[in-house]
Amino acid sequence: MHSFLLYRKPGYQHSEMVLLSAVDAQTVPTPDQPLFVFAGFEADVRLHLFRMTNARGETDIKDVDAVLKKNLTLAPEISADSKKHYLNAVESAIKNFDTTVFTKVVLSRRATYPAKGISYLSTFAELSRRYPDTMVFLMYSPETGCWMGATPERLLYGDNKEIHSMSLAGTRLTIDPTPWADKELEEQKIVTAYIEEVFSSTYHTISIKKNGPYEVTAGPVKHLRTDISGTLPVMPHWLQLALQLHPTPAVLGSHHTKAKEFIKKYEGYDRSYYTGFFGFWNFDSADFYVNLRSMQVFDDQVILYAGAGITAGSDAESEWRETELKMQTLLSVLV
Numbered sequence: 042m043h044s045f046l047l048y049r050k051p052g053y054q055h056s057e058m059v060l061l062s063a064v065d066a067q068t069v070p071t072p073d074q075p076l077f078v079f080a081g082f083e084a085d086v087r088l089h090l091f092r093m094t095n096a097r098g099e100t101d102i103k104d105v106d107a108v109l110k111k112n113l114t115l116a117p118e119i120s121a122d123s124k125k126h127y128l129n130a131v132e133s134a135i136k137n138f139d140t141t142v143f144t145k146v147v148l149s150r151r152a153t154y155p156a157k158g159i160s161y162l163s164t165f166a167e168l169s170r171r172y173p174d175t176m177v178f179l180m181y182s183p184e185t186g187c188w189m190g191a192t193p194e195r196l197l198y199g200d201n202k203e204i205h206s207m208s209l210a211g212t213r214l215t216i217d218p219t220p221w222a223d224k225e226l227e228e229q230k231i232v233t234a235y236i237e238e239v240f241s242s243t244y245h246t247i248s249i250k251k252n253g254p255y256e257v258t259a260g261p262v263k264h265l266r267t268d269i270s271g272t273l274p275v276m277p278h279w280l281q282l283a284l285q286l287h288p289t290p291a292v293l294g295s296h297h298t299k300a301k302e303f304i305k306k307y308e309g310y311d312r313s314y315y316t317g318f319f320g321f322w323n324f325d326s327a328d329f330y331v332n333l334r335s336m337q338v339f340d341d342q343v344i345l346y347a348g349a350g351i352t353a354g355s356d357a358e359s360e361w362r363e364t365e366l367k368m369q370t371l372l373s374v375l376v
């Protein structure tokens with residue numbers, strides 16, 4: 042066993058495991074051969090497709106920790122992203138925003154955590170138990186390294202001519218009883234409008250339905266979510282549509298180019314697969330998730346990633362705390 046994916050879909054009890062084998066980027070799914078997609082934040086430079094074969098149930102699942110132990114490499118040296126650096130980036134964003142074009146940017150950071158002696162299988166089981174409404178995943182391939190997480194965000198899913206996406210933006214502590222403020226409603230609106238725009242500019246005859254915003258919880262934090270669905274005249278090319286949506290302002294910001302430039306200049310590190318997307322590309326359906334609330338797993342440590350949507354109404358300290366809370370989703374579960 043070289044490459045594998047262990048996953049538990051949102052709302053499901055059981056986890057599944059498949060073995061992965063890398064295929065050419067031009068491969069498309071056939072009715073009897075679905076593909077697994079793993080794309081980076083920069084999906085034009087990091088996009089991997091894999092064929093899936095069923096794992097030998099318990100036998101392969103039991104091997105997971107041993108396979109990881111054998112294959113994981115040491116974590117690269119990374120300089121700690123200091124709080125000062127993050128606060129400075131947030132303050133600079135607030136200064137640089139205008140009222141119409143550059144209105145939101147998602148600023149992220151990473152942190153390392155020692156991981157000697159951790160059972161990733163037990164951590165996977167614990168993530169599944171604690172976060173029933175998320176997509177819990179643990180995947181390893183030599184091409185991508187090892188990634189694990191529990192993401193509450195779907196990028197695109199659908200069947201035949203029906204397509205669905207969601208805008209997930211606006212974050213609070215789950216136990217915070219105060220009503221959502223204009224700041225969160227605004228950042229949520231930006232994502233919803235963007236998804237609607239991608240759907241309707243790609244398919245002129247689409248009929249779009251929206252539901253939300255409503256509140257969803259993801260462990261220690263809760264979010265505002267709007268569901269966006271459409272019925273198309275023809276079945277879409279699922280991967281192309283996902284690549285058109287990605288990255289949404291939920292993980293990038295708005296305007297697209299300005300936010301990207303700002304992130305490059307101020308985040309100061311390579312997001313790699315964090316805020317990329319992954320999932321199943323079938324012949325006539327798809328199920329893609331955004332890679333967040335996730336970490337990169339190495340032999341001796343993990344690198345955790347988290348970001349927060351910054352708008353003109355942001356307070357730098359609160360945004361920092363938001364990234365800490367998001368990291369807690371995983372840190373509190375490492376066993």
Ligand SMILES: C=C(O[C@@H]1C=C(C(=O)O)C=C[C@H]1O)C(=O)O
Pocket residue numbers: 147149194209210211212264291292333334346347348349350351367
């Ligand atoms: C960027 C992250 O989360 C995204 C940003 C959110 C926000 O800014 O409120 C909420 C959910 C996600 O779309 C992350 O978890 O790292």
